Amino acid sequence: MKRFFASLSQYNAVIWIRVFGTALCATTTFMLRPFFVFYLSDKLNGSILLPLLIVGLQPLAGILLSFWGGGIADRYGRKPVMLFALLIQGACMLGFVFTDQVWEFAVLSVINGMGMPMFLPAANAQVADVVPPEKRGEVFALIHTAINVGGAVGPLLGLLIYSWNQGTVFSVSAASFLLFAMLVWWKVPETVPARLAEDSLPQRAAAPKVTFRDHRLLYWFTLFTLPVGVLYSQVETTFPLHLKEHFANASSLFAILMTINSIVVVAAMVWVAKKTERRSPQMMILLSYVLFAVVGVGYGFARHFYILVLVELIFTVAEIIGMTHLQKYVSVIAPSNMRGKYNAIFGMYMSIPKLLSPILFGLLFEYYGGGVMFSAVALLLLLAGPAQFRLIRNHRKREDAVLPPADKNPVLAEASQG
DSSP states (O other): OHHHHHHHHHSSSSHHHHHHHHHHHHHHHHHHHHHHHHOOOOOOTTOHHHHHHHHHHHHHHHHHHHHHHHHEEEEEEEHHHHHHHHHHHHHHHHHTTOOOHHHHHHHHHHHTHHHHHHHHHHHHHHHHHHOHHHHHHHHHHHHHHHHHHHHHHHHHHHHHHHHHHHHHHHHHHHHOOOOOOOOHHHOOOOOHHHHHSOOHHHHTSSSOOOTTTTOOHHHHHHHHHHHHHHHHHHHHHHHHHHHHHTTOOOOOOHHHHHHHHEEEEEEEHHHHHHHHHHSSHHHHHHHHHHHHHHHHHHHHOOOOOHHHHHHHHHHHHHHHHHHHHHHHHHHHEEEEEEEGHHHHHHOOOOOHHHHHHHHHHHHHHHHOOHHHHHHHHHHHHHHHOOOOOOHHHHHHHHHHHHSSSSGGGGGHHHHHHO
């Protein structure tokens, strides 16, 4: 662990501000997450589908921005896009303080949904700009650890504040986004590669489009990652309602499970990232898909607290392995002039499920129950995992046959082994 952090000492303020801001905003986001669906359900007289529909509207703007948002980070720079995205989210959180109608929450959710799909492609492209390929897995692991620092303290802190004053939770969240924006404006320089920065805006705007014909690997990779996004979407939406059907203290139980997940991720993420950085990414990703499928079945049929804790620990292992290698692989295969675009398109593996799966799988949940719904998610994961494995392996074989050893990316070269 000490050697891991020593290896990160070479990185400049860009990485550490990203880590601090991510931890800060994740804390306030996780303060809200466990209770938002419960709140909407209570406001709508116990309805199940309407709260899920409202939550599902949030990623709508994100999907529309997925092709455009990454592109503007490549054209106009990482910093202005990150600033604008953070200010949008801060403004929406502040708007929630003065909102008491469900339709108003829905409108703000859609606008707020523009924030992360703009911020993440720009911020992840920034990581690729300043961190060498062989170290990106470690940095993405550190950022994911920061997210889970927020996940560790946010739910329980939110439980205390939410029970005292609901508006305060939104105010604190707004302040965190605005503080992060101030730090980016003050301390983070523009990191667009020099050869791109020298181009005029019309030249950057004329950059090649990320078409399916020319970038099939990215699109297939994103498609096979969708079931992971479906699982995460159901954890945030239908899983709390599923727990409510079988446990009297569902909200507290959900907060406890989220906290367990986050604490273990914080404790183990960087260590696992270091230990698996030279492992075959296709094997690591396949393993994570199998574990995610086990989690789906566990969530659907677990009826005892300790079994749920065991399932949550399995989910944590899958998350640590899968998220690091998925994000790292995208950062490595992305051309330098399309890093924002690649990260934006890959981000749809979360945006599309957040829009569609609460409705589609919500119907399964309402008519057939949580067991059937989570089993369907597990089946999708078991189908997508081997497909993802073959996609990466075949890509590596083709690259090995075309490129001479001197031209190969050292990180991708390791992917072909195993």
